[in-house]
Amino acid sequence: MADTKSNFIKPLFDYEGRSRVVEIEGLNKSFGDNHVLKNISMELYEGENLVVLGRSGTGKSVLIKCIVGLLTPDSGKLEVFGQQIPGMKSYQMDAIRKKIGFSFQLSALYDSMTVRQNIEFPLKRNVHGLTQAEINQRVEEALDNVGLLYAIDLMPVELSGGMKKRVGIARTLILNPEIMLYDEPTSGLDPITAGEINELILQVQEQYHTSAIIITHDITCARMTGNRINFMYEGEFVLKGTFEELSHIDDYRIKPFFEYNEF
Ligand SMILES: Nc1ncnc2c1ncn2[C@@H]1O[C@H](COP(=O)(O)OP(=O)(O)O)[C@@H](O)[C@H]1O
Numbered sequence: 058m059a060d061t062k063s064n065f066i067k068p069l070f071d072y073e074g075r076s077r078v079v080e081i082e083g084l085n086k087s088f089g090d091n092h093v094l095k096n097i098s099m100e101l102y103e104g105e106n107l108v109v110l111g112r113s114g115t116g117k118s119v120l121i122k123c124i125v126g127l128l129t130p131d132s133g134k135l136e137v138f139g140q141q142i143p144g145m146k147s148y149q150m151d152a153i154r155k156k157i158g159f160s161f162q163l164s165a166l167y168d169s170m171t172v173r174q175n176i177e178f179p180l181k182r183n184v185h186g187l188t189q190a191e192i193n194q195r196v197e198e199a200l201d202n203v204g205l206l207y208a209i210d211l212m213p214v215e216l217s218g219g220m221k222k223r224v225g226i227a228r229t230l231i232l233n234p235e236i237m238l239y240d241e242p243t244s245g246l247d248p249i250t251a252g253e254i255n256e257l258i259l260q261v262q263e264q265y266h267t268s269a270i271i272i273t274h275d276i277t278c279a280r281m282t283g284n285r286i287n288f289m290y291e292g293e294f295v296l297k298g299t300f301e302e303l304s305h306i307d308d309y310r311i312k313p314f315f316e317y318n319e320f
């Protein structure tokens with residue numbers, strides 16, 4: 058077992074001189090009596106892939122929704138690009154959202170539109186003054202970068218689960234985001250397709266120089282994509298480290314992830 062794991066040690070990410078694009082301190086969020094996020098602190102450094110690992114229902118999606126201003130936390134500091142998100146005016150929030158690519162858990166493609174139309178939609182809505190030729194070029198480039206140029210004229214119903222995820226990622230890449238938020242990027246995929254999506258996430262990190270938060274309960278996804286992992290348990294970050302570090306920690310809360318998943 059130890060040998061198998063050691064094959065997968067990621068090179069250490071170089072944090073030297075990198076700025077913090079997201080900074081969270083003491084964040085709390087409740088829904089009525091349900092105290093979901095408990096004193097969350099984390100930072101996302103420019104250019105890194107940070108994984109938030111945890112079982113279903115622990116508060117991962119709530120955290121990501123707070124970051125993009127879809128939910129308002131009850132207390133705590135939550136800065137993106139150095140600006141406090143809660144209480145921000147909507148025009149300022151819009152400007153920040155344009156720099157964030159949010160790839161939803163369900164790819165949420167428009168079923169009545171082709172792949173091309175799905176991808177050009179956010180571009181037409183957010184970037185004005187482009188010619189149709191420029192739009193076509195950017196759509197084709199984004200699709201090519203996720204390996205799906207050949208599917209440009211297909212309808213969503215004709216796509217496999219993995220292809221839908223790729224189109225969803227292309228649709229966020231079209232706006233050249235500085236931050237990528239992936240919510241369960243591999244859920245519902247077979248292991249081989251999931252592996253391809255994990256590789257795509259790494260490719261995006263390199264090619265687009267994004268900083269990313271990857272939310273997952275899939276330990277293989279965490280291992281392949283994350284430079285660091287924050288492990289969430291019942292709404293709290295209880296362990297933080299590299300995959301390698303966490304794999305050696307004898308803690309009842311994280312052990313099941315390593316025992317019940319093959320990687
Ligand atoms: N809009 C909401 N209103 C009330 N409760 C919510 C809302 N969104 C999430 N929750 C609750 O927050 C908890 C964490 O949910 P979530 O962040 O979706 O978990 P996961 O880690 O699977 O992404 C769950 O108990 C869920 O029921």
Ligand SMILES: [Mg+2]
Binds near residue numbers: 162
């Ligand atoms: Mg979720």
